[in-house]
Amino acid sequence: xxxxxxxxxxxxxxxxxxxxxxxxxxxxxxxxxxxxxxxxxxxxxxxxxxxxxxxxxxxxxxxxxxxxxxxxxxxxxxxxxxxxxxxxxxxxxxxxxxxxxxxxxxxxxxxxxxxxxxxxxxxxxxxxxxxxxxxxxxxxxxxxxxxxxxxxxxxxxxxxxxxxxxxxxxxxxxxxxxxxxxxxxxxxxxxxxxxxxxxxxxxxxxxxxxxxxxxxxxxxxxxxxxxxxxxxxxxxxxxxxxxxxxxxxxxxxxxxxxxxxxxxxxxxxxxxxxxxxxxxxxxxxxxxxxxxxxxxxxxxxxxxxxxxxxxxxxxxxxxxxxxxxxxxxxxxxxxxxxxxxxxxxxxxxxxxxxxxxxxxxxxxxxxx
Amino acid sequence: xxxxxxxxxxxxxxxxxxxxxxxxxxxxxxxxxxxxxxxxxxxxxxxxxxxxxxxxxxxxxxxxxxxxxxxxxxxxxxxxxxxxxxxxxxxxxxxxxxxxxxxxxxxxxxxxxxxxxxxxxxxxxxxxxxxxxxxxxxxxxxxxxxxxxxxxxxxxxxxxxxxxxxxxxxxxxxxxxxxxxxxxxxxxxxxxxxxxxxxxxxxxxxxxxxxxxxxxxxxxxxxxxxxxxxxxxxxxxxxxxxxxxxxxxxxxxxxxxxxxxxxxxxxxxxxxxxxxxxxxxxxxxxxxxxxxxxxxxxxxxxxxxxxxxxxxxxxxxxxxxxxxxxxxxxxxxxxxxxxxxxxxxxxxxxxxxxxxxxxxxxxxxxxxxxxxxxxxxxxxxxxxxxxxxxxxxxxxx
Ligand SMILES: Cc1cc2nc3c(=O)[nH]c(=O)nc-3n(C[C@H](O)[C@H](O)[C@H](O)COP(=O)(O)OP(=O)(O)OC[C@H]3O[C@@H](n4cnc5c(N)ncnc54)[C@H](O)[C@@H]3O)c2cc1C
Numbered sequence: 001x002x003x004x005x006x007x008x009x010x011x012x013x014x015x016x017x018x019x020x021x022x023x024x025x026x027x028x029x030x031x032x033x034x035x036x037x038x039x040x041x042x043x044x045x046x047x048x049x050x051x052x053x054x055x056x057x058x059x060x061x062x063x064x065x066x067x068x069x070x071x072x073x074x075x076x077x078x079x080x081x082x083x084x085x086x087x088x089x090x091x092x093x094x095x096x097x098x099x100x101x102x103x104x105x106x107x108x109x110x111x112x113x114x115x116x117x118x119x120x121x122x123x124x125x126x127x128x129x130x131x132x133x134x135x136x137x138x139x140x141x142x143x144x145x146x147x148x149x150x151x152x153x154x155x156x157x158x159x160x161x162x163x164x165x166x167x168x169x170x171x172x173x174x175x176x177x178x179x180x181x182x183x184x185x186x187x188x189x190x191x192x193x194x195x196x197x198x199x200x201x202x203x204x205x206x207x208x209x210x211x212x213x214x215x216x217x218x219x220x221x222x223x224x225x226x227x228x229x230x231x232x233x234x235x236x237x238x239x240x241x242x243x244x245x246x247x248x249x250x251x252x253x254x255x256x257x258x259x260x261x262x263x264x265x266x267x268x269x270x271x272x273x274x275x276x277x278x279x280x281x282x283x284x285x286x287x288x289x290x291x292x293x294x295x296x297x298x299x300x301x302x303x304x305x306x307x308x309x310x311x312x313x314x315x316x317x318x319x320x321x322x323x324x325x326x327x328x329x330x331x332x333x334x335x336x337x338x339x340x341x342x343x344x345x346x347x348x349x350x351x352x353x354x355x356x357x358x359x360x361x362x363x364x365x366x367x368x
Numbered sequence: 369x370x371x372x373x374x375x376x377x378x379x380x381x382x383x384x385x386x387x388x389x390x391x392x393x394x395x396x397x398x399x400x401x402x403x404x405x406x407x408x409x410x411x412x413x414x415x416x417x418x419x420x421x422x423x424x425x426x427x428x429x430x431x432x433x434x435x436x437x438x439x440x441x442x443x444x445x446x447x448x449x450x451x452x453x454x455x456x457x458x459x460x461x462x463x464x465x466x467x468x469x470x471x472x473x474x475x476x477x478x479x480x481x482x483x484x485x486x487x488x489x490x491x492x493x494x495x496x497x498x499x500x501x502x503x504x505x506x507x508x509x510x511x512x513x514x515x516x517x518x519x520x521x522x523x524x525x526x527x528x529x530x531x532x533x534x535x536x537x538x539x540x541x542x543x544x545x546x547x548x549x550x551x552x553x554x555x556x557x558x559x560x561x562x563x564x565x566x567x568x569x570x571x572x573x574x575x576x577x578x579x580x581x582x583x584x585x586x587x588x589x590x591x592x593x594x595x596x597x598x599x600x601x602x603x604x605x606x607x608x609x610x611x612x613x614x615x616x617x618x619x620x621x622x623x624x625x626x627x628x629x630x631x632x633x634x635x636x637x638x639x640x641x642x643x644x645x646x647x648x649x650x651x652x653x654x655x656x657x658x659x660x661x662x663x664x665x666x667x668x669x670x671x672x673x674x675x676x677x678x679x680x681x682x683x684x685x686x687x688x689x690x691x692x693x694x695x696x697x698x699x700x701x702x703x704x705x706x707x708x709x710x711x712x713x714x715x716x717x718x719x720x721x722x723x724x725x726x727x728x729x730x731x732x733x734x735x736x737x738x739x740x741x742x743x744x745x746x747x748x749x750x751x752x753x754x755x756x757x758x759x760x761x762x763x764x765x
Pocket of ligand 1: 265270271326329331525578748751756
């Protein structure tokens with residue numbers, strides 16, 4: 001990477017700012033407070049997070065953001081992982097806001113400012129229950145005079161339960177993919193809410209002729225949605241990297257302090273080797289994350305597929321071994337290790353797991 | 369799936385049919401959805417088994433059991449688990465029961481064994497302490513003799529189901545000796561004695577399995593000492609040897625694997641069942657291979673026991689593979705659950721929300737089991753410790 005490059009130094013500054021904020025201001029009480037809220041995060045803290053400017057990083061300055069890209073957002077997400085921040089930074093700042101900004105329609109621009117300011121949240125519901133990690137959709141948009149109505153089944157989606165606005169993809173009569181805005185309280189909208197493994201929430205969405213407002217223009221936005229989901233998958237890898245780095249640091253410290261058989265655990269060679277394997281997995285992840293930032297289109301999609309494949313594998317390994325090396329204390333909810341373990345499970349599979357991205361990496365192989 | 373012990377396959381089918389016919393539906397549903405059964409559920413089921421002569425079947429006939437061989441007991445327990453019965457809590461029937469039968473006085477046998485068999489007294493195991501994890505000899509809980517009582521002071525940690533228990537069997541320090549293994553005694557205490565305090569510990573599956581137990585001047589009558597003072601380590605080794613026969617939960621693995629299959633068949637990926645997807649199917653088949661390998665390995669070891677062989681380091685090998693297998697099967701389950709957003713439990717609906725109450729699912733049951741199984745390579749001697757045991761016992765390293 002060219003260190004004199006202006007954007008990359010901006011990215012480094014943002015990353016440092018975000019890491020410092022997490023270190024100093026985002027304590028355990030912040031992290032756990034979402035458990036008491038039905039949406040899985042505390043709305044007051046979500047506004048605090050927004051005030052840090054994390055949500056507008058990928059929005060152009062002309063639209064109220066700071067005009068960064070994936071490199072800048074990756075630094076923020078690494079901090080999110082480092083502190084296992086529960087508020088919807090990715091859902092809003094990494095997905096909804098940049099997607100809306102790129103639609104270039106007055107309807108989308110109209111509420112972008114509120115999102116960036118943290119005054120309201122919007123979450124993209126794209127994946128469908130019958131499709132798993134596959135990105136194609138069957139949700140249909142029907143023109144009803146001046147209105148549009150949507151019907152379909154959207155799969156469990158992170159943070160959807162706490163969204164003021166649902167951003168839903170659907171196909172119109174001509175088979176073109178569009179983005180629609182739906183009020184969660186509207187008739188024909190049913191959300192089923194679950195606690196996720198890491199204490200946030202996910203909700204499935206059933207739409208039965210629900211009233212919607214079209215946000216995208218008349219063009220098909222399939223390519224844009226595809227890029228958005230790739231970006232989301234990548235940002236989750238940056239998040240995982242932050243969590244993995246934390247676990248490696250904390251586990252190494254623990255091995256140096258815990259005593260059994262009259263010596264500290266760091267004296268046992270099998271554990272020395274294990275933590276080195278954890279470090280290796282983490283550093284490999286750092287490598288593939290950086291490679292995505294360096295990759296230019298059209299190679300970026302394949303770089304992301306590689307990145308998510310490697311990150312999923314590494315996240316699982318580092319999470320499992322951190323718990324193992326802590327022994328009994330590692331499986332308690334009270335010790336943060338288990339909560340990082342669970343966040344890394346989310347990172348491993350959000351927007352597609354190792355299998356999905358290995359297949360995608362293969363499918364995107366350039367012709368020989 | 370084939371079963372490796374043809375001579376016991378009729379018995380295995382009997383057990384499976386018995387469970388199907390007699391396990392109360394509400395308990396079966398809890399097992400299926402991995403909802404923690406109540407103590408009364410376990411008692412209900414144990415009493416049904418006891419009515420059929422199948423609870424404590426591995427105890428000798430003179431102690432009220434059926435005198436099953438280790439092989440028959442293995443087949444019984446695995447068949448029960450495979451058929452979806454809740455796991456029998458080991459602390460009474462599998463752990464302290466055989467210890468009392470072997471080392472107890474007649475008075476201890478009369479006092480404790482009947483209440484284990486008829487499920488009226490619940491036991492827990494108090495070995496581990498903050499300083500005594502992998503290195504059990506680091507235990508510090510003091511028992512001082514004062515007249516016809518021992519007075520206990522100290523702390524136990526990770527005590528499973530202490531919150532249900534009426535009795536606890538403990539390793540305590542009765543004297544300071546040159547070697548830490550000496551001076552350890554095995555004693556039985558009533559959990560309702562004044563001075564015992566229990567603090568729950570929630571594990572990463574968000575359930576309450578384990579506890580901290582504090583002892584503050586707890587008086588235990590001397591007649592509750594098992595064996596002599598200083599026999600604790602020997603008795604603990606005896607218990608370990610009996611415990612070893614049931615370390616590999618192949619029956620539970622069968623049930624979980626079949627549950628993985630069910631949820632993968634009912635979960636669609638790009639419109640087709642996930643079970644049809646080649647990468648997933650390959651991983652599933654691999655887990656099945658591991659399971660059948662472990663069954664074959666266990667069958668071979670237990671047949672050896674039937675011919676008089678004493679299991680040593682082989683039990684550690686069974687524990688290593690058994691725990692790894694449950695972890696890999698439930699990890700596969702978590703891959704299905706990942707397609708449902710890693711939903712762990714339904715969230716009660718917020719007031720006035722435009723929602724519908726979600727139901728617990730089999731996918732989240734597997735997910736929760738995956739979380740708990742992370743402990744399987746830690747408790748009962750971690751897998752690192754098992755490797756140490758084998759390298760020492762087998763190769764003299
Ligand atoms: C769910 C659960 C239920 C339990 N139930 C009970 C119960 O009912 N009663 C009871 O008495 N105890 C119980 N335990 C305690 C259990 O037996 C201990 O957790 C276990 O012995 C490990 O001890 P520790 O947790 O202190 O880990 P530590 O001993 O601190 O180990 C930490 C890490 O270091 C490794 N390590 C330690 N020593 C060595 C070595 N020499 N070489 C290489 N690696 C090493 C371990 O493998 C582990 O990875 C339970 C534990 C759990 C998690």
